[in-house]
Amino acid sequence: MRMEAPALFAKIKTRGSLTVVIRPATFVEERVPRAELFELLSRCKVSLRGWDFPHVDRENPQIDVDWVGQAYQSEHMLELWRIHRSGQFVSISGIPSDWRDESSFWPATKAWQPNTVLGMMEVIARLTEVTEFAARLSQTPAGDEQMYLSVKLGMMAGRFLVMDSPRRSSLYEHRASVAAIPVQRSISRVDLVTNPREIALQLAGEVYSFFGWAPTPQIAHDMQREFLSQ
Amino acid sequence: VQSRPAQALDLGRFSTRFSPELCVTEEQFLALISVGRETESLEAKPGGARSDQFLAARVVRAALGMANHEGGGWIVIGIEEEPDGTFDLVGVPEANLAGWNHDDVSAMINGCAQPHIAVETSHVQTDGRGFVVVRLQEFIDVPVICKAQGPTPPGDRQIYRKDVCYARSRRKPETIEAMSDATTWRTLIDLAGNKAATRALKLVGVQAPAAAAQERDAERFAAQLGDLA
Numbered sequence: 001m002r003m004e005a006p007a008l009f010a011k012i013k014t015r016g017s018l019t020v021v022i023r024p025a026t027f028v029e030e031r032v033p034r035a036e037l038f039e040l041l042s043r044c045k046v047s048l049r050g051w052d053f054p055h056v057d058r059e060n061p062q063i064d065v066d067w068v069g070q071a072y073q074s075e076h077m078l079e080l081w082r083i084h085r086s087g088q089f090v091s092i093s094g095i096p097s098d099w100r101d102e103s104s105f106w107p108a109t110k111a112w113q114p115n116t117v118l119g120m121m122e123v124i125a126r127l128t129e130v131t132e133f134a135a136r137l138s139q140t141p142a143g144d145e146q147m148y149l150s151v152k153l154g155m156m157a158g159r160f161l162v163m164d165s166p167r168r169s170s171l172y173e174h175r176a177s178v179a180a181i182p183v184q185r186s187i188s189r190v191d192l193v194t195n196p197r198e199i200a201l202q203l204a205g206e207v208y209s210f211f212g213w214a215p216t217p218q219i220a221h222d223m224q225r226e227f228l229s230q
Numbered sequence: 231v232q233s234r235p236a237q238a239l240d241l242g243r244f245s246t247r248f249s250p251e252l253c254v255t256e257e258q259f260l261a262l263i264s265v266g267r268e269t270e271s272l273e274a275k276p277g278g279a280r281s282d283q284f285l286a287a288r289v290v291r292a293a294l295g296m297a298n299h300e301g302g303g304w305i306v307i308g309i310e311e312e313p314d315g316t317f318d319l320v321g322v323p324e325a326n327l328a329g330w331n332h333d334d335v336s337a338m339i340n341g342c343a344q345p346h347i348a349v350e351t352s353h354v355q356t357d358g359r360g361f362v363v364v365r366l367q368e369f370i371d372v373p374v375i376c377k378a379q380g381p382t383p384p385g386d387r388q389i390y391r392k393d394v395c396y397a398r399s400r401r402k403p404e405t406i407e408a409m410s411d412a413t414t415w416r417t418l419i420d421l422a423g424n425k426a427a428t429r430a431l432k433l434v435g436v437q438a439p440a441a442a443a444q445e446r447d448a449e450r451f452a453a454q455l456g457d458l459a
Contacts (some may be wrong), residue, residue, distance in 0.1 A: 007459065020454070027447035066454070082458070120319055148448075212370050216261040 002057060005071040005080050011093060012078050016095035016125065017154040022134045023088035024144030025186065027112045029066070031087045032141050037068045038043065041083045044136040046129045049230060053129040054081040054091050076103035087142035095153075096122065097164075116154055118176075119164030120213075124204045124220065125227045131196035131203070138189040145189050151203060153181040161211040165226060173210040181210045197224060254363045259354040262363070263306060267315045268403035271299060274309035275323030277361075282328035286338060287380045287389035289364070293339045294396040295345040295405030296366035297374040300421050303398065308361035321359025329361040342390065344377040345369070371429070373397075373408070373422055 003011075003208060024031070038061045045052045054070075055077065062067045062115060069082035078094035097117055100108040130151065138147045161174040183206045201220045208215065215223070241287060244419065254262065265433055267275055273292040278285040289305055294305030307330060308322040322330065332351035340346050348367035367375035397408035397418050408415050452459055 019458075021451075023451050024446065025444065027450040029450075054254055084454050086451065086454060088454055092458060114285055148451075214255070214258050216257075216264045218264055 001073050002060070003071045003073055003080075005062065005069065008071040008078060008080050010072060011073075011092045012056060012080070012092055013154070015098040015155060016118070016159065018091075018093050018095065019150075019152040019154065020091045020093075020130050020144070021088065021150040022130070022137055022143070022149070023086070023148050025146035025148055026144055027086060030085050031082075032083060032085050034063070034066075034068070036141070036230075037085065038063075038085050040140050040142060041068070041081075041089070044133055044140065046133045046136070046156055048129055048132070048228065049125060053133055054089075056077050063192055073102075075105050076100055087137075087144070089137060089142070094119070096202065097153045110171050117162045118153070118156070118211075120208070120215075120224055121164045121227055124200065124223050127203045127207070127227075128197055128200040128224060128227065131192065131200040134187075135196040137151050138192050145191060146186060147186070147189060147192055148186050149203075150182070150184045151207070152183070153207065155179065156210070158182050159215055161208065165223070167226065168223070172213075174208075174213040176211050178210055181207055183207060254352040254354055254365075256354055256356045258358060259306075259361065259363060262304060263309070263317060263319070266317055268311070270398045270400070270403055271296065271301060271303035273303065273305045273403070273405070274311055274317060275305060275307045276310050277308035277320055277326060279326040280334065280338070283381050284383050284389065289335075289388045290339055290342050290380065291396060292405050293347060293349070293364065293366050294343060294374055294390065295398045297369050298396060298408065298418055298421075299342065299398040300368060300417070302368040305364040305366070306361055307364070308359065309403070319359060319361075322362055326359065327353060327360050327362070335362075335364060340364075342376055342378040342380070343374050345372065345374060347374055359442045367421075371425060373418055374457055 008063060041054070042056050045054055045056050055072050057072055061070050065143040066086070067082045067084040069080065071080035076099035077097045078099060079091060081089065083089045095118060097119060098114040100106050100112055101114070131149070134147060134149055137143055139203065156176040157179045157181070159176050161176070163192055183203050185199070192199065201217070204220060262272065265272065275285065275289055275292070275297070280286050289307065293303050296305065308320060310318040311318045312318055330351065335351045336349040339349050350365040353361045354363055375389050376392060376394050376396060378390070379392045380388055382388040395418070396405050397406045397414050399406045399411060400413045400417060401411065406414060442453050
């Protein structure tokens with residue numbers, strides 16, 4: 001369901017959120033012609049688990065002076081994104097598990113509460129999509145030799161990091177005490193294109209560190225492989 | 231057994247953060263050694279006593295090298311190396327662990343280092359075995375020089391020498407005399423030069439041109455995001 005961006009933005013911000021910013025290091029105001037923005041974005045979107053990142057509805061993107069974008073909710077998936085002519089991309093999405101009360105595919109149980117958990121696999125999966133998308137974007141006119149990637153998780157305080165894979169378990173309790181989890185990187189296009197999955201694991205490691213969890217590289221790799229093989 | 235309060239450790243970037251209260255947890259320790267062999271920033275030593283002058287001297291030599299390595303490094307005591315370079319996690323015998331306490335390890339290393347090296351020592355237990363993890367911070371202003379003469383094992387070379395600058399080799403994971411390898415020496419000079427240049431620019435209140443331009447660009451990008459930021 002397409003929605004008005006301000007309304008969806010306000011809705012997303014009432015619960016846990018993920019803000020992703022990907023941009024070239026250098027500001028060039030009109031790096032991409034307006035007419036090419038939507039097509040460029042559509043070519044770069046990533047579909048690793050059935051739901052694409054960013055989610056692109058082929059019809060009626062919102063077109064503004066220097067950006068195009070969309071705002072969309074489907075079940076527990078809420079996302080709005082924009083791509084600017086400068087090459088700057090921003091996506092703001094809800095934490096899927098926070099919106100189970102609006103989902104028929106993944107309905108809330110009696111014990112369910114929003115803003116209580118963040119899935120370990122969800123983190124790796126989303127960041128793998130993000131870095132893959134960033135790698136693709138970096139190779140378009142919206143990209144540059146050096147790219148900047150920022151991920152910010154909001155409304156995290158008191159939230160538990162939980163294992164959301166039925167094949168795995170987590171022995172210890174990991175809980176965030178900070179409200180926002182920011183992770184930023186400046187990455188060369190070469191590194192991004194040649195190693196997006198490794199970069200995703202590094203970013204995930206930084207997110208996990210806010211919960212006091214430090215998986216071994218082997219565990220992180222295994223989790224990523226598990227997600228990619230689904 | 232953890233000797234200090236737990237604090238989150240950024241495992242993705244071992245080399246860039248340091249806290250005087252840093253403690254390595256078992257989970258972090260296993261991540262640290264999961265590579266299974268020595269690296270530029272990780273050196274393994276067997277779990278002998280600190281009173282073993284040759285073992286202690288080898289730890290000092292490794293520490294001098296790590297301090298001159300970008301991002302510093304780690305020494306883990308309690309690991310034997312197999313002939314193929316892989317790790318055998320033997321551990322440090324209980325009787326030897328106490329000798330590898332933070333104060334004594336720091337004093338031992340800094341008794342041979344000029345200028346001072348930031349050292350942090352943690353004891354970690356895993357699978358019933360104890361290990362000592364020594365974190366060395368990268369030098370702050372100028373490369374670290376050895377200021378003492380080390381012992382010479384029978385039939386071997388002197389482990390460290392006064393007035394020598396040690397570094398981690400770019401060719402294989404070992405500590406070498408920095409000037410013995412052109413690439414290693416150039417890397418160290420570059421690192422020291424960059425620090426000196428940054429200090430000089432800060433002193434005169436000037437940002438490096440590239441940094442200033444990046445900051446301007448970041449502000450323009452941020453302005454574009456407006457209420458979405």
